[in-house]
Amino acid sequence: MNCCVTGLQWGDEGKGKVVDILAETSDFVVRYNGGANAGHTVVIGDSKFALHLLPSGAVRQGVFCVIGNGVVIDPDCLIGEIDELAKRNISLDGRLFISENAHLVMDYHKLEDQLREDALGKNKIGTTIRGIGPCYADKILRSYALTVSDLLDSDALKAKLEQIVAVKNKTFTALYNAATLDAGKIFDKCTIYSKRLVPYAADTTELLHKAIADGKSILFEGAQGTLLDLDHGTFPFVTSSNSSSLGMPAGTGVPAKMVDKFIGVAKAYTTRVGAGPFPTELDNDIGQYIRQKGNEYGTTTGRPRRCGWFDAVAAAYSIKIGSIDSVALMHLDTLTGLKEIKVCTAYEIDGRRTRFFPSNRHKLSKAKCIYKTLEGWDEQIDDVSNFNSLPKLAKNYVLLLEELLEKPVTMIGIGPKRTQTLTR
Ligand code: GDP
Ligand code: IMO
Ligand code: MG
Numbered sequence: 001m002n003c004c005v006t007g008l009q010w011g012d013e014g015k016g017k018v019v020d021i022l023a024e025t026s027d028f029v030v031r032y033n034g035g036a037n038a039g040h041t042v043v044i045g046d047s048k049f050a051l052h053l054l055p056s057g058a059v060r061q062g063v064f065c066v067i068g069n070g071v072v073i074d075p076d077c078l079i080g081e082i083d084e085l086a087k088r089n090i091s092l093d094g095r096l097f098i099s100e101n102a103h104l105v106m107d108y109h110k111l112e113d114q115l116r117e118d119a120l121g122k123n124k125i126g127t128t129i130r131g132i133g134p135c136y137a138d139k140i141l142r143s144y145a146l147t148v149s150d151l152l153d154s155d156a157l158k159a160k161l162e163q164i165v166a167v168k169n170k171t172f173t174a175l176y177n178a179a180t181l182d183a184g185k186i187f188d189k190c191t192i193y194s195k196r197l198v199p200y201a202a203d204t205t206e207l208l209h210k211a212i213a214d215g216k217s218i219l220f221e222g223a224q225g226t227l228l229d230l231d232h233g234t235f236p237f238v239t240s241s242n243s244s245s246l247g248m249p250a251g252t253g254v255p256a257k258m259v260d261k262f263i264g265v266a267k268a269y270t271t272r273v274g275a276g277p278f279p280t281e282l283d284n285d286i287g288q289y290i291r292q293k294g295n296e297y298g299t300t301t302g303r304p305r306r307c308g309w310f311d312a313v314a315a316a317y318s319i320k321i322g323s324i325d326s327v328a329l330m331h332l333d334t335l336t337g338l339k340e341i342k343v344c345t346a347y348e349i350d351g352r353r354t355r356f357f358p359s360n361r362h363k364l365s366k367a368k369c370i371y372k373t374l375e376g377w378d379e380q381i382d383d384v385s386n387f388n389s390l391p392k393l394a395k396n397y398v399l400l401l402e403e404l405l406e407k408p409v410t411m412i413g414i415g416p417k418r419t420q421t422l423t424r
Contacts, residue, residue, distance in 0.1 A: 002218040002254075003261045005328075006245045007225025008318040010234075010272040012298070012305065013265040014330030014413055016040030019056035019221045021411070021421055022263075027216035028064045029057025030208065032251030033241040034223030035072035035105055035135065037128040039299025043416045047088075050299050053078045055221050058085060058092060064211075065092065066204050069101040070241065070251020072135040073148065074110075075193040082196075098197060099204040100149040107189075108168050108181055109134040115176040125237055126274030128300050136240035144168075148201050151194040158187050205253030212258055220248050220259065226318035232359055237276025245322040256323070264324035264407075266315050267331045268397070271305040273298050277364045280308035280344045294334035295416075309371065311344045312404040317357030319407055327405060330413030332394060333420075338376040341397060345404060346370040374400065382415040387424045 003022060007013040020042040023029050031038075036052040042059050043049075049059050053073060057063035058081075067073065082092055109131030116133070117124040127133060138145040144164045150157050165183035172178040211218060224243035227233045232244055241247055249256045269290055272278045281287065287307040290296065296305040318324070335341055346355050347367035358364050377393040384390055387398075390412075402409050412422040 001260045002212065002220070002258055003263055004220040004222065004245050004248050004259045005263045005265060006222035006322050006324075007243070008264040008266040008315045008322070008324070008327070009225045009270050009311075010227045010278075011225040011243075012039070012271055012273070013225060013267050014328070015221065015223075015265045016042050016051060016056045017330065017413065017416065017418065017421070018263065018265050018328045018411060019219060020044075020059060020418060022219050023057035023060050023063050025217065026057065026063060026219040028066055028208070028211055028218045029055035030066040030068055030218060030220050030252055031055045031223065032068040032070045032220055033243050033247040034239060035130055035132050036074045036077040037130045037132045037239060037300060038223035040221075040223070041299055041416070042418070044418050052081065052300060054081050054085070054092070054096070057219065057221075058096075059090060061090060063095070065096045066208065066252075067096075067098045067102055068204055068252040069099040070247055071099070072103045072105050072132060072139070072241075073098065074105040074130065075197055079193070079196045092200075096200045097202040097204050097207055098148055098200045100147065100201050102148050103135055103139045104146040104148065104150070104193075105131040105135040106146065106186065108165075108186070109138070111178070112168075112172070115172065115178055119176060124275065126276075130300070133240045148197065151190060151198055152201070154191065154194065157190055161187050161190070208252060208254050212254070218254070220252065222247065226321055227314060229321070232321050234276050234359060234361060234364060236361075237274065244318065245324070261326070262322055262324045263326055263328055264315075264319055264322055265328045265330060266310075267294075268310060268329055268335050268401075269294075269331065270308045270311050270314070271296050273301070273303050273305050277361060278306055278308055279314075279347065279364070279367045279369050280311045281306055282308045286338070289338070290334060293337070294331050309342045309344055310401065311369070312401065313344055313347055313355055313357050316355065316405055317359070319405055324407060326408050326410040327401075328411035328413070329398060329401065329409045332398070332412055333380075333382045333414045335376065335397070336381055337378060341374050341376050342371040343374070343400060343404065344369040345372050372400070382420060384414060384422070387412065387422050
């Protein structure tokens, strides 16, 4: 059985935890999009892992890990993660495969990300400054892009870097009055990248097709969330890859029809980091309550996450875009203690009601939320053992979301630990 896990909101839904659980019965876990902008948390007992580039299956010694061609790799970050796991006695030797065609995020991409954001001032996107946009832009422009396979030929790499740096220096100086880069220093770092990462380089498309032919089970792990998808999210306040499940075939070379099940991960409320529209945002005490109780601070940047009610219009849209079969609903425990809980069931735009999420920013900016209000519950739920043991009002809440989303909620998060997940 092959599965694909994607976020249904604006990222940080708890994909890392869900992937870690599903990895127990998977042979391969595959990242297909994004880069070190992702921060996927896995909590096992008292141990916490925050993974940015390695698939969340990496923490399980028996699982093969693949970084697909659609990912943009920050070599320093990846090497740091491999070393960090090694320190914790988790080896990736012989079980990590990096696509030769994955693009490299260089220091100058991170610098450009920062310079662009600074120049935009109050109009900035609020990126993670991980160089994601500039690296994908170079990929699309082709001529000055670097892939993992470029690390295999040092003479060609040196010549290419000189050409790239000459152009970057001209642009950065002209646009931002920035200090110039030194191609030699960048090349020296690349020799370390070659030494450390080339041993993992592979034709991951061939590898995955062989694995599927051999009956292995593959778990695809999306980064970010559907509403941050470059084409289908809340553009321009999105990331630079297809972070819905639509990115999976392009980012791996495995067609979507080879996936048996698409699982969408959502929080029992909504969060967003960075700028952009957020119709159900709670810029008040309730939002603050959720932020504190849910520990809603970015895994990658530490920024406080914006918090709001569950938006069933947005999540239902993500389900349609992503051909989602079932929903994993995380952080139900975080809502404990609220007197009442609201769910957005429709939008009103220019006096007309709609249940279809408009990704177009001009329409979305006019959306007024229509809410259904439910009574909250007080009982702690972080140690209940099954769905039926949840308080009636918590069960009602899950059942309402199921009805609105028209998909079964098959996993429910009641705490950050691996064990704090109910299945039904
Ligand atoms: P991801 O990017 O989708 O993998 O999510 P993150 O790891 O960035 O953020 C999710 C946060 O919520 C992490 O700190 C998780 O440990 C935590 N978490 C996951 N599921 C639950 C849950 O059901 N309840 C609570 N309280 N925390 C959870
Ligand atoms: P995971 O995989 C939440 C957001 C940034 C910003 C926008 C563009 O952990 O869910 P980028 O650096 O990609 O150019 O930033 O996207 N963003 C995320 N928000 N979770 C993520 O990843 C994110 N990755 C990017 O905050 O608003
Ligand atoms: Mg995250």
